[in-house]
Amino acid sequence: MDSRKIYACKDHVEDAMDDFINYEETFPIIEEVKGVKCNYCENDSCYIIKSKE
Numbered sequence: 001m002d003s004r005k006i007y008a009c010k011d012h013v014e015d016a017m018d019d020f021i022n023y024e025e026t027f028p029i030i031e032e033v034k035g036v037k038c039n040y041c042e043n044d045s046c047y048i049i050k051s052k053e
């Protein structure tokens with residue numbers, strides 16, 4: 001998984017933030033997205049968690 005960009009549905013957004021912070025040791029920004037599959041389950045994601053740059 002590309003740790004700099006994690007797609008997550010609303011059930012997994014907290015897991016995604018934890019994973020991001022573990023990998024990147026910084027806080028991510030979160031934006032709403034549509035039409036991409038969650039990295040943690042088969043649902044469509046609602047959010048992208050990514051680094052600021």
Ligand SMILES: [Zn+2]
Nearest residue numbers: 009012038041
């Ligand atoms: Zn999910």
